[in-house]
Amino acid sequence: MQLSEYGFSKHYPRLVIVPRGVVAYKKKKGVVKSMSINGKAYIAGVYEHPTRKAVDKSLAQLHAESALGALADAGLTKDDVDGYFCAGDAPGLGPLSLVDYMGLNLKHMDATETGGSSYVLHVGHAAEAIAMGKCSVALITLAGRPRAEGMATGTAPRNYGSSAPDVAFEFPFGPTVVNMYAMCAQRHMYEYGTTSEQLAWIKVAASHHAQYNEHAMLRNVVTVDEVVNSPMISDPLHRLDCCVISDGGGAIIVTSPEVAKSLKRPLVKVLGAGEAPKHQMGGKIDLTYSGARWSGPLAFEEARVKPSDMKYASIYDSFTITVLMQLEDLGFCEKGEGGKFVSDGNLISGTGKLPFNTDGGGLCNNHPANRGGLTKVIEAVRQLRGEAHPKVQVPNCDLALAHGTGGSLGTRHGSATVIMERE
Amino acid sequence: MTEQKRVFPTPIADPDTEQFWSAAKDNKLMIGSCNSCGEKHYYPRGMCPHCGSSDVELVQSLGKGVIYSWSVLRRAEPPFAIAYVTLDEGPTMMTNIIDCDLDNLKIGQKVELKFSPTEEENGAPVPTFKPV
Ligand SMILES: [Zn+2]
Numbered sequence: 319m320q321l322s323e324y325g326f327s328k329h330y331p332r333l334v335i336v337p338r339g340v341v342a343y344k345k346k347k348g349v350v351k352s353m354s355i356n357g358k359a360y361i362a363g364v365y366e367h368p369t370r371k372a373v374d375k376s377l378a379q380l381h382a383e384s385a386l387g388a389l390a391d392a393g394l395t396k397d398d399v400d401g402y403f404c405a406g407d408a409p410g411l412g413p414l415s416l417v418d419y420m421g422l423n424l425k426h427m428d429a430t431e432t433g434g435s436s437y438v439l440h441v442g443h444a445a446e447a448i449a450m451g452k453c454s455v456a457l458i459t460l461a462g463r464p465r466a467e468g469m470a471t472g473t474a475p476r477n478y479g480s481s482a483p484d485v486a487f488e489f490p491f492g493p494t495v496v497n498m499y500a501m502c503a504q505r506h507m508y509e510y511g512t513t514s515e516q517l518a519w520i521k522v523a524a525s526h527h528a529q530y531n532e533h534a535m536l537r538n539v540v541t542v543d544e545v546v547n548s549p550m551i552s553d554p555l556h557r558l559d560c561c562v563i564s565d566g567g568g569a570i571i572v573t574s575p576e577v578a579k580s581l582k583r584p585l586v587k588v589l590g591a592g593e594a595p596k597h598q599m600g601g602k603i604d605l606t607y608s609g610a611r612w613s614g615p616l617a618f619e620e621a622r623v624k625p626s627d628m629k630y631a632s633i634y635d636s637f638t639i640t641v642l643m644q645l646e647d648l649g650f651c652e653k654g655e656g657g658k659f660v661s662d663g664n665l666i667s668g669t670g671k672l673p674f675n676t677d678g679g680g681l682c683n684n685h686p687a688n689r690g691g692l693t694k695v696i697e698a699v700r701q702l703r704g705e706a707h708p709k710v711q712v713p714n715c716d717l718a719l720a721h722g723t724g725g726s727l728g729t730r731h732g733s734a735t736v737i738m739e740r741e
Numbered sequence: 742m743t744e745q746k747r748v749f750p751t752p753i754a755d756p757d758t759e760q761f762w763s764a765a766k767d768n769k770l771m772i773g774s775c776n777s778c779g780e781k782h783y784y785p786r787g788m789c790p791h792c793g794s795s796d797v798e799l800v801q802s803l804g805k806g807v808i809y810s811w812s813v814l815r816r817a818e819p820p821f822a823i824a825y826v827t828l829d830e831g832p833t834m835m836t837n838i839i840d841c842d843l844d845n846l847k848i849g850q851k852v853e854l855k856f857s858p859t860e861e862e863n864g865a866p867v868p869t870f871k872p873v
Contacts, residue, residue, distance in 0.1 A: 480753050481755070483757065483784070483786060484784060485752075485753070486752035486754065486755075486758060486762075486784075487752070487783075487784040487834070487835065489750060489752070490749045490750050490751075490752055490859065490867045491749075491823055491835050491836055491837050491867070491869075492747070492814065492817065492821060492823055493823060493835065494814060496814070496816075497812045497814045497823045498823075500812035500814075501810040501811065501823065501824075501825060502810070504810045504811060504848065505809070505810040505848065508810070508848045549815075550815050551814075551815060551816055552812045552813065552814045552815060552816070553811075553812050553813050553815070554812075555812075598833075599790070600773075600780070600782035600783070600789075600790035600791050600832070601772075601781070601782050601783035601784075601831070601832025601833050602831075602832070602833070603809065603825055603833040605809075605810055605825070729835075
């Protein structure tokens with residue numbers, strides 16, 4: 319099998335890519351057939367918990383309420399669920415405590431943890447499990463209450479456990495979420511001439527969308543001037559370059575085609591999924607790109623579509639720079655051109671070429687549990703169903719992408735991309 | 742804004758990194774070096790992340806390099822400059838820039854090693870850098 323058959327090796331010449339989940343084998347007559355998840359699974363239910371501050375609810379309760387919401391959206395009950403997916407925000411031992419709490423009986427479990435991107439990655443894993451016949455109704459949940467718990471989300475160093483091999487070499491220097499992403503922005507500005515004003519356009523676009531979302535934390539439309547004049551948090555990122563901190567949660571139901579077609583909801587088909595980690599490469603650090611450089615081509619290849627086919631994109635938006643780098647890495651524009659691409663409202667629904675995060679995203683709406691991946695899938699599904707707010711609904715939205723980053727762009731992270739189609 | 746001294750947490754050594762931190766107590770910055778592929782790496786570890794060989798050793802860095810990227814966390818008390826510094830030997834490492842004007846840091850700026858003490862008595866110091 320030649321990598322060039324997959325059509326992306328020439329665009330990513332430094333990389334060796336083995337398509338994930340693709341088993342190619344020669345049949346008689348030399349026909350190459352691939353196994354893939356394309357068309358093997360559907361997103362049948364989604365639910366975004368309306369709370370943004372959950373002092374009066376437990377973490378398990380938020381997971382369960384989200385699960386029930388997504389099941390109701392699909393028209394299913396908890397007894398239909400035979401696969402469950404969760405990540406590091408789930409309380410207890412992997413999936414077990416929540417499975418116990420919700421009283422689920424399962425054939426398949428997966429607690430893959432890649433931070434905020436986990437739930438985008440779980441959609442791909444759920445589609446794989448369904449394609450293999452391991453389950454037919456997969457539930458994915460997320461919840462958290464960083465506000466209720468008074469967590470200093472962005473500006474306090476996080477320690478992922480002293481046995482992590484990197485901790486001694488990093489923790490003493492005070493890496494936080496914001497200063498690590500700030501170093502990415504700083505380097506991107508240095509190499510490509512990206513400006514704070516260009517980054518600000520991303521927040522401006524998100525705020526244009528958030529004004530129509532009654533649940534959004536920040537509903538005021540902001541200007542480029544307001545973003546660049548907001549207080550500097552960590553050079554070059556200002557307060558308004560950062561996402562909101564919110565409690566809440568959400569859930570997704572992924573099903574087999576048979577189950578999806580038996581329900582009354584619009585059909586949203588999973589076309590392709592890609593995932594990839596990016597790390598420090600033993601000290602050959604390059605902060606100007608993300609793992610989307612790998613996860614994106616894998617997903618597009620499996621979906622047999624290209625970036626310019628997308629009518630809508632949900633892009634992980636912990637910070638403005640996160641969006642800009644991922645747009646480049648996913649191939650929506652050339653590397654280094656992200657600043658120009660996002661400027662002048664190009665991400666605003668109805669105005670721009672690529673409507674993004676029409677719920678207001680993590681920048682304005684919701685970033686539950688400091689993990690924005692699940693809500694990225696939810697808004698993409700709303701768009702594909704035609705159920706986004708009328709003011710931001712993309713006309714005839716039949717192809718959409720959701721992309722997540724989890725961990726830190728500044729050190730190590732997991733990237734996950736899912737491409738979906740309205741049938 | 743002049744940089745004020747931070748209190749650095751004391752790093753916890755493990756069997757993989759004990760040698761690194763004991764060298765730090767002698768003001769020596771060590772980096773990983775692979776006898777199989779010849780590449781250097783950071784942070785040092787028991788296998789080469791480039792080729793997979795376990796034939797690795799620590800070698801001393803001269804402690805000279807340039808700022809690859811930086812950011813001043815203005816919300817911290819006191820504000821401080823985190824940075825990645827690319828050593829002349831090749832690897833890029835996370836560190837802090839100290840003894841500097843926090844408003845005048847630049848990518849590409851030359852810096853040199855200066856260990857900073859950490860909070861525990863007899864704890865290993867951490868490798869920080871100051872402008873040349
Ligand atoms: Zn080697």
